[in-house]
Amino acid sequence: MKSFFNSLTLSATVLALGLSANGANASDAPAKSTKPACCARAEAPGQFTDQSIYQVESKWKTDDGKEIHLGDLAGRPQIVVMFFASCHYACPMLLNDVRRIEAALPEDVRGKVGVTLVSFDTKRDTPEALAKFREAQNLPSDRWTLLSGSDDDILELAALLGVRYKQDATGQFMHSNLITILDSKGEIVHQQVGLNQDVTETARILKQLSNS
Amino acid sequence: MRKSLQLVCLTALLLGAIRANAATHEAIPEGMARIPSGIYRPLFRSVTDPAEVRVNEFCLDTLLVTKGDFLEFVRTNPRWQRSQVKRIFADENYLRDWAGDLELGTNANPNQPVVFVSWFAAKAFAQWKGKRLPTTAEWELVAAASSTRADGENDPAFQQDILRWYSTPAAKELPVVGKSAANLWGIHDLHGLVWEWVADFNSAAVTGDVRNDTGLERQLFCGAGSVGAKDVRNFPAFMRYGFRSSLKANYCVHNLGFRCAKDL
Numbered sequence: 001m002k003s004f005f006n007s008l009t010l011s012a013t014v015l016a017l018g019l020s021a022n023g024a025n026a027s028d029a030p031a032k033s034t035k036p037a038c039c040a041r042a043e044a045p046g047q048f049t050d051q052s053i054y055q056v057e058s059k060w061k062t063d064d065g066k067e068i069h070l071g072d073l074a075g076r077p078q079i080v081v082m083f084f085a086s087c088h089y090a091c092p093m094l095l096n097d098v099r100r101i102e103a104a105l106p107e108d109v110r111g112k113v114g115v116t117l118v119s120f121d122t123k124r125d126t127p128e129a130l131a132k133f134r135e136a137q138n139l140p141s142d143r144w145t146l147l148s149g150s151d152d153d154i155l156e157l158a159a160l161l162g163v164r165y166k167q168d169a170t171g172q173f174m175h176s177n178l179i180t181i182l183d184s185k186g187e188i189v190h191q192q193v194g195l196n197q198d199v200t201e202t203a204r205i206l207k208q209l210s211n212s
Numbered sequence: 213m214r215k216s217l218q219l220v221c222l223t224a225l226l227l228g229a230i231r232a233n234a235a236t237h238e239a240i241p242e243g244m245a246r247i248p249s250g251i252y253r254p255l256f257r258s259v260t261d262p263a264e265v266r267v268n269e270f271c272l273d274t275l276l277v278t279k280g281d282f283l284e285f286v287r288t289n290p291r292w293q294r295s296q297v298k299r300i301f302a303d304e305n306y307l308r309d310w311a312g313d314l315e316l317g318t319n320a321n322p323n324q325p326v327v328f329v330s331w332f333a334a335k336a337f338a339q340w341k342g343k344r345l346p347t348t349a350e351w352e353l354v355a356a357a358s359s360t361r362a363d364g365e366n367d368p369a370f371q372q373d374i375l376r377w378y379s380t381p382a383a384k385e386l387p388v389v390g391k392s393a394a395n396l397w398g399i400h401d402l403h404g405l406v407w408e409w410v411a412d413f414n415s416a417a418v419t420g421d422v423r424n425d426t427g428l429e430r431q432l433f434c435g436a437g438s439v440g441a442k443d444v445r446n447f448p449a450f451m452r453y454g455f456r457s458s459l460k461a462n463y464c465v466h467n468l469g470f471r472c473a474k475d476l
Contacts, residue, residue: 050299055298155411163414164414166412
């Protein structure tokens with residue numbers, strides 16, 4: 001048994017070495033047709049800054065069924081929250097915190113700030129489910145964007161925002177309670193950590209961003 | 213005559229055996245090994261977490277991704293070259309030990325594991341190969357196997373070996389990959405060479421955001437009830453858990469590399 005595994009490993013090793021040798025030869029040739037389709041967008045010349053999370057290539061669905069890139073949110077400051085609609089504990093409080101931030105903004109500033117909610121829950125939070133959530137929560141459609149995406153893209157966005165999350169056995173998500181403020185170019189300028197925090201600082205930063 | 217007939221028979225038998233072997237492993241990509249499905253028991257869990265996570269069978273690279281492999285990747289994907297990469301995807305230590313965008317340096321060996329790579333870079337490499345990063349559950353399940361048994365965590369000698377590595381300062385020159393004995397599944401260097409990125413490193417949620425203090429834990433988490441270790445003897449797993457929870461996705465560290473996985 002053991003020697004079988006050994007010989008399997010050995011042949012795998014030999015194959016791996018053979019593969020990388022071939023690969024090295026192949027890559028000596030000028031690489032023109034090898035550019036994966038995934039990277040076409042990111043190589044668009046200088047569209048977003050080095051620190052912008054809008055550089056990601058992932059595609060998302062809005063609750064009205066439109067497909068967008070995060071870069072489509074550029075142009076105004078955004079309040080970004082990762083959540084899931086069936087959450088009964090922290091997410092309603094997070095949503096309430098976002099409303100408190102909005103309430104702390106002068107009306108002209110509020111109109112210039114977007115809010116983006118991104119769901120962790122790929123199974124339940126379909127665009128239709130999020131549309132219902134919008135209706136139930138009475139979220140204005142001109143400023144609030146509700147996004148659903150793939151597991152992989154959610155993991156990547158969470159990594160960019162510093163959000164940690166994990167689904168437990170009951171299907172609920174344990175997650176960091178973070179409210180992220182992005183400037184109009186998609187750079188993280190501020191994060192409000194935890195629930196029921198004082199919103200003064202976050203509101204001040206948003207005012208500053210929308211006046212600049 | 214009789215002897216040569218025997219030889220023919222033997223050859224035929226051997227060929228048959230090889231063919232049967234090849235047929236069984238047809239679906240396994242080169243350089244990877246099949247990992248049978250199994251049960252991963254998380255080290256830490258809250259009251260609502262599952263005690264057991266079923267891991268479906270999958271393929272895993274038998275070797276860590278090497279500097280040579282990664283050189284090929286950055287050659288064909290210039291945006292991942294050291295001077296081109298965006299800071300948000302890789303911090304200033306990205307490929308710091310290389311001599312240039314396409315030079316490993318005179319002292320480097322292309323068979324050393326690639327280190328100073330971020331989670332984003334590792335993920336992009338895996339995608340480019342048509343693969344993905346393994347999950348924590350997959351990685352831990354495979355790494356639990358010693359050379360003789362799947363449940364190496366119950367083998368004190370195996371645990372002792374791992375601890376010995378954890379307590380030994382890193383060698384100045386990284387060894388090349390594949391020099392240590394393979395484990396039961398034919399995978400090399402899971403312990404003793406470098407730490408490895410996993411796809412869901414950011415699910416190790418001891419605290420919330422890593423930049424914040426543990427005192428904020430209750431503020432940060434929803435339903436983070438009681439958290440307890442499964443098995444206090446498994447100190448290496450505890451260290452890996454702690455290490456993962458201290459990482460950010462753009463960190464590039466001198467002793468952190470990766471290998472790829474693939475669904476069967």
